[in-house]
Amino acid sequence: MFVDSKEYSTDVRDILHSSGKAQSALHEQAGRLRDAHFGKKIFIRGVVEASNYCRQNCNYCGMRRDNKDLNRYRLSLETLLDLVLHHRPSSITDINIQAGEDPIVVREVVIPLVKEIKRQTSLGISVCLGTLSNREYIELRQAGAEYYILKIESGDEAHYRHIQAPGTLARRVEAIKHLATTGWKVSSGLIIGLPDQTEDHILRTLELLSHLPLAGWSVSPFIAGDQTPFGSHQNGNLEQTLNSLVAMRLMHPDRIIPAVSAMGIVGQNGYTRAIRAGANLATINLTPPEMRENYLLYKRDRLIMNEQRVLKSIEEAGCQPSRTSLAQYLAETQLTTKVA
Numbered sequence: 001m002f003v004d005s006k007e008y009s010t011d012v013r014d015i016l017h018s019s020g021k022a023q024s025a026l027h028e029q030a031g032r033l034r035d036a037h038f039g040k041k042i043f044i045r046g047v048v049e050a051s052n053y054c055r056q057n058c059n060y061c062g063m064r065r066d067n068k069d070l071n072r073y074r075l076s077l078e079t080l081l082d083l084v085l086h087h088r089p090s091s092i093t094d095i096n097i098q099a100g101e102d103p104i105v106v107r108e109v110v111i112p113l114v115k116e117i118k119r120q121t122s123l124g125i126s127v128c129l130g131t132l133s134n135r136e137y138i139e140l141r142q143a144g145a146e147y148y149i150l151k152i153e154s155g156d157e158a159h160y161r162h163i164q165a166p167g168t169l170a171r172r173v174e175a176i177k178h179l180a181t182t183g184w185k186v187s188s189g190l191i192i193g194l195p196d197q198t199e200d201h202i203l204r205t206l207e208l209l210s211h212l213p214l215a216g217w218s219v220s221p222f223i224a225g226d227q228t229p230f231g232s233h234q235n236g237n238l239e240q241t242l243n244s245l246v247a248m249r250l251m252h253p254d255r256i257i258p259a260v261s262a263m264g265i266v267g268q269n270g271y272t273r274a275i276r277a278g279a280n281l282a283t284i285n286l287t288p289p290e291m292r293e294n295y296l297l298y299k300r301d302r303l304i305m306n307e308q309r310v311l312k313s314i315e316e317a318g319c320q321p322s323r324t325s326l327a328q329y330l331a332e333t334q335l336t337t338k339v340a
Ligand code: 5AD
Pocket: 060, 061, 062, 151, 153, 190, 191, 220, 221, 222, 223, 224, 225, 262, 297, 298
């Protein structure tokens, strides 16, 4: 697999292995490519975690249905609307509504919430709610949500089964294509350092994601999660994660790539280095602290990115917050990727 850009043609495998001076040069190159396509502007979204009920049973995630030791919650429409309308930092231009795979919260809370946010603000709306029915996708889109985040985590079929990611890889990929052809801008992504993941798995995953009709993609290091079957494994490696991000920026200079808080858990400065290396989206957590601890993606003591931390990282990376929302930007930009 090769990356082609005007100044560059490098094997992705070499990028993943890069270290020292060669690595610094690649990271700077990726940062410049982001600058060329987006300027030094970083989109800032707020995330609310509406429910931690989940019907999936992923081996890496603390919200898996077999985790009986988790206090499950659903936030009310009033609570969420109050958070978004009255308690969001001014730097936020978009809201990401996230939950375990919980169709009940989608129907009862998220769809009405999206409508109200659209009625009362100019915020863009992203959702990360898992695989739902076509009817739910349509209702969310009609309510005004624009960006659907549906990760594949691993693009190797056998490995996908091994980690017990949702459904099958083939169905996940079909869902991504379906969303992209029904009016959504779609983001997907992978986790680096999952148990028993090989370098070939990572390359295959990047290749698969590269050919999907995506407006954005993400990479997160694996964090060995509390109360999960993978809890005793090693965390993912920060350098490999950042190198993947660099490869992703070089492969698709025009895609949205987030910096994720897990990067700040597995190493010093991970979040700022991600922005330097070409990420262009940051996330501020708006979930109330007493609920947040039960939104168990991996650890109870996860690194919470508040506005101050996010703005500091953006500044340290030599960038500025975007005043254009992600949704507005995407609406004005035509997707160039062909459906595989
Ligand atoms: N390590 C890293 N990321 C994880 N997620 C869930 N569990 C883990 C983990 N153990 C990520 C997945 C999911 C997102 C919401 O959190 O990418 O899509």
